[in-house]
Amino acid sequence: MRTPSNVEPRAVRIGMRIGTGVVLAFLYVPLFVIVLYAFNAAQSQSWPIEEFTTKWFGIAWRNGQIRDALGNSVKAALSAMSIALVLGSLAAFAVHRFRFFGRETVSFLLVLPLALPGIVTGMALNAAINFGGQIFGLSFSLFTIILGHATFCIVVVFNNVIARLRRMSGSLVEASQDLGADGWQTFKYVLLPHLRTALVAGGLLAFALSFDEIIVTNFTSGTEITLPKWIFNNLRLPNQRPQVNVVAFAVILASFIPVYIAQRLTEDRRDG
Amino acid sequence: MSSAAVPGQRSVFRRLSAWLFAKRRTKLGFLLGPPMLWMAIVYLGALAVLFLTAFWRQDPLTAEVTRQWGIQNFKTLADGEVYRTIALRTAGIAAATTIICVILAIPISYYAARIAKPRTRTILLLAVVLPLWSSYLVRLYSWRVILSGNGFLNWSLEKLGFGSLSISYSNWSILIVFVYLWLPYVVLPVYAAFERIPDSLFEASADLGSKWPKTFRRVVLPMALPGIVAGSIFSFSLTLGDYIVPQLVGNTQFIGNVIYQSVGVANNVPFAAAYATVPVAVMALYLLGARKMGAFEAL
Numbered sequence A: 001m002r003t004p005s006n007v008e009p010r011a012v013r014i015g016m017r018i019g020t021g022v023v024l025a026f027l028y029v030p031l032f033v034i035v036l037y038a039f040n041a042a043q044s045q046s047w048p049i050e051e052f053t054t055k056w057f058g059i060a061w062r063n064g065q066i067r068d069a070l071g072n073s074v075k076a077a078l079s080a081m082s083i084a085l086v087l088g089s090l091a092a093f094a095v096h097r098f099r100f101f102g103r104e105t106v107s108f109l110l111v112l113p114l115a116l117p118g119i120v121t122g123m124a125l126n127a128a129i130n131f132g133g134q135i136f137g138l139s140f141s142l143f144t145i146i147l148g149h150a151t152f153c154i155v156v157v158f159n160n161v162i163a164r165l166r167r168m169s170g171s172l173v174e175a176s177q178d179l180g181a182d183g184w185q186t187f188k189y190v191l192l193p194h195l196r197t198a199l200v201a202g203g204l205l206a207f208a209l210s211f212d213e214i215i216v217t218n219f220t221s222g223t224e225i226t227l228p229k230w231i232f233n234n235l236r237l238p239n240q241r242p243q244v245n246v247v248a249f250a251v252i253l254a255s256f257i258p259v260y261i262a263q264r265l266t267e268d269r270r271d272g
Numbered sequence B: 001m002s003s004a005a006v007p008g009q010r011s012v013f014r015r016l017s018a019w020l021f022a023k024r025r026t027k028l029g030f031l032l033g034p035p036m037l038w039m040a041i042v043y044l045g046a047l048a049v050l051f052l053t054a055f056w057r058q059d060p061l062t063a064e065v066t067r068q069w070g071i072q073n074f075k076t077l078a079d080g081e082v083y084r085t086i087a088l089r090t091a092g093i094a095a096a097t098t099i100i101c102v103i104l105a106i107p108i109s110y111y112a113a114r115i116a117k118p119r120t121r122t123i124l125l126l127a128v129v130l131p132l133w134s135s136y137l138v139r140l141y142s143w144r145v146i147l148s149g150n151g152f153l154n155w156s157l158e159k160l161g162f163g164s165l166s167i168s169y170s171n172w173s174i175l176i177v178f179v180y181l182w183l184p185y186v187v188l189p190v191y192a193a194f195e196r197i198p199d200s201l202f203e204a205s206a207d208l209g210s211k212w213p214k215t216f217r218r219v220v221l222p223m224a225l226p227g228i229v230a231g232s233i234f235s236f237s238l239t240l241g242d243y244i245v246p247q248l249v250g251n252t253q254f255i256g257n258v259i260y261q262s263v264g265v266a267n268n269v270p271f272a273a274a275y276a277t278v279p280v281a282v283m284a285l286y287l288l289g290a291r292k293m294g295a296f297e298a299l
Helices: A010-037 A055-061 A064-097 A103-115 A118-136 A142-167 A171-178 A183-212 A227-234 A238-254 A256-271 B007-022 B024-054 B072-079 B081-115 B118-133 B136-147 B152-159 B171-196 B199-207 B212-240 B244-249 B255-264 B269-292
Strands: none
Touching (some): A010 B118, A010 B136, A064 A103, A064 A183, A118 B269, A142 A183, A171 A183, A183 A256, A238 B136, A256 B118, B081 B255, B171 B212, B199 B212, B244 B255, B255 B269
């Protein structure tokens, strides 16, 4: 572990500390402000908030549109995550275990949907769905949302799994084979326990990525509503603002769950 | 061993794995086939359709796409002053966002990598990553509320005696929000780059008589450059491909807004596809440059 060095003069240390504080305030003040607005009694968005209430929570809770949108988002995120877990792991195994022509291209191809600007991925899928509609009756639906989300989620699972495989000693698999385990047993008793936390982390990231996505989703969803799409459509309507505020509050709270799980997982590893 | 109780099943697995072990090509095919087929069909296929569609046209009478080859979409783009202005504005704000993100990322990354104690470092990194988990749209929405005329920003500025600003729905607010949204993506690779510089280099530079500013300029920055460029790929590409931020906090159009409206309002998919090739080209150039500077190894 590195001991704090004394290379930096005092002024530099203080300056860096102030810069760090400013950046942290910049990152967190907006989140605190929007959390407070969920309790704003008034429909107007002016600051300071005059009167606080919790009445919008009940109204948002009973809103059928929000529930449908949430249901769609969860369905899309779970499906995209499952597809990404399978395909991302397979690709990671292949790249890790084999040397083959075009091996470097694999990770490049996988990262492309995230590396290219969102509008390009969205527009490409939109053009393809339109084309597919003319050729074999493909239509904009939850299915096409999942197609798009899974495509850019594969790389996050791939990255997590391959990083873990690289850290894992190859002799473990050989030992398992020498002791007479078949391929399935080696996978189940040796590989899977090692990869568990990497799969959970990659899966959570894929879920979160899909759950939040709006830029590509607008191009692949047609009239299907997801939670981000509901927020996007309603945040400009003055009488819907209070409910948008509540949904924003809930989304911020929910985002702590995966971070908490990831944190717990790393603690588990330390204990084990 | 429990599976010995079912010899039939076991021998099937055994024979299958023995067969696969011998046939490494087949095994590779089983592993690599599904993900590569998915990417080839869904993604490369879609990109291919995008480039094809860009050369088709919309029938002016029926508004249907007709598969008739031609470069008229690109001609419209090249002739239209407005499309050039929009493309330049998009790339310009993407570049400005990237530069500001890097400037803001340097102190916090340096502090976390070199000055903070291990415990503080962990907390700092968590604090940087945490906003990435909360929704893009919610973070954008919070700025829309804060920037509005009688919102939190103007209230704070007035309390501090600076008077109020009228930057809501302007390029300034677009810039602020982009910097806010993408800053964590830039901090992480920059931090990793600072972290990798060995202590001995700082000491060597000091021993050779350099004061900190010179060490920073001549040792730290050149060594961290690949990481900084790697981080800049994110902020640049994400800004280039965004149309939600300009629509919600700005009053000007980005490439994405034109594409989104061409598809959603005018239903002119071929024209939208043609304009979408512009960010592809810009990004290809950017990535080529980034690779030259060694940014891919720093990702």
